[in-house]
Amino acid sequence: MQRAGRLIVRRLIGSIPVLLIVLVGTFFLLELASGDAVDAYLVSTGGGDAALVEALRTNWGLDQSPITRLGLYLWNVIHLNFGYSVLLNRPILAVVLERLPNTLLLMGSAVALSFGIGSLLGIVAGSKPGSARDKLLSVGSLALYAVPSFWLGLVLVVVFSVQLRWLPLAGIETLASGKVGLDRAGDILRHLVLPVGALALLYLALYLRLMRAGMVEVWRQDFVLAARAKGLSRRRIVWRHVARNALLPLITMLGLQSATMLGGSVVIESVFSIPGLGRLAQEAVSGRDTPLLMGIIVISAVLVILTNLIVDLAYAALDPRVGATEAQA
């Protein structure tokens, strides 16, 4: 337990400079945008004279130098104040937190499904490298990996929603259905099948390939030879010795991929009109709400850091060597 605590503290301290760079970066990207918050405000309210513009700029601190405003921005973010969304006229943090659960549900289900099935198929392929089923799975996963997620989503919609009419077209649940409890959960589940399927099919390819590659490496190790010499059954060698050791890199990949997955959900959410973080980002883009977009970026960076922390903890729990070396260092 103490080991886990030390790990958490180390990682959190290490992520401070990273987060600072992200904040400074987003601030300057915000500076690059043509027009500032006052312009956006005037567009939404219908304009005003020069004196009002001047007064608003002074009032909102926009007449200060960029360095002062950067300081102010950092100060506000530390106090969890990400500013106001011009588009929705609400605090950015509140809007993001409201949308976050849908994204987490989508990503979480897609990751769990793809990790499970992908690693299992990877074991099937890697238990006998070079065999017919290995070739088939390798080529199949490569083809799957080449498919754009949003297009796969549309194809699934054409087949399952338009042609077969099995599943709903879009959204996270039936609007104003009045469903509660298990009924509502079932409704959400039905809405999630296609978007989760589209994402999971693509990530599955990644885990399959990684698992297979890992197993091919492990087969060459001496301890596998030793296990064979001991006369263990092939099944036992595959599962207990090869697959188990090949699984660790997949867990690392889970953390590394979390940022990519968050990005991938942007497109899928807009294909299926799921009101999540990605859909919000697209609304921010089309509504020219740059502060909201930057808030989303910073908050997703925090999310990625937290995901990596969880992955690191899982890794340390699975591999006793990790904590041991960290404690010595």
Place this chain on the structure above:
Amino acid sequence: MNFVARFMRSPEGVIGAVVLIGLVLVALAAPLLFPRDPLAIVGQPMLEPFADWALPLGTDRLGRNVLAELVHGARASLLVGIAAALAAMAIGASVGTIAGFAGGFVDEALMRVVDAFQTVPGFLLALAFVSVIGASMPIVVLAIALGAWTGPARLARAEVLSIRERDYVDWARVIGMHPLEIAFREILPNALPPVLALSAVIVAGAILTEAALSFLGLGDPNIVTWGSMIAEGRAVLRSAPFLSIVPGIALVVTVLGVYLFGEGLAEALSRRRVRS
């Protein structure tokens, strides 16, 4: 055995190369095959494929020639994909080389920047960058590169760290070469091969990112891309699904071609390593 011969021994690589050469030829010949603006209206809207031989793949919602759009789209996809990957590898290799060679504080600071870029979802970053600066081809290329340079940077740094300790680098120092000259003339060229092996994955990723950006309406509005064609067809997904499905197939074939080519390349590179 030279490199080409080693490459030819991999069936995946050969298939990938054939697909890519075909695509490049089509992309180069686009202005000859379809000299008119692919965005020009040529016939009745929503014409089915194979109904009229002058318009083999039919027309879209606005009566534009789908085949012409598809062929011109190949240009955009390949150009953006390759340009973005080159930019990403150039930025990544330079940053990685400087970080690995300089060491100390410079290394630490640059690697934290790499961490920061890996923490922000690359697609969100590209989305923000394009929407803030405005959609045009060079901006889209740069936006994609911004999300893709960290892999090459890490790889280049790791290579440089191992090369830095070799004797010939010491000798270069002894003869009084400038550190920057050592970094970029002596070390970088030797650190490049593993970075190049990553190129296929980066090109494929860049093509997919470009397609997703233009699918969301953030591509250059004056250029036909496969992503924008899919988005355009989405409005009539019920009545004419082929308008979205056909450009998607083109994307899959292209990206698959790049991957297969990359597999061949990686195999040829690793064979050389085993031999040497």
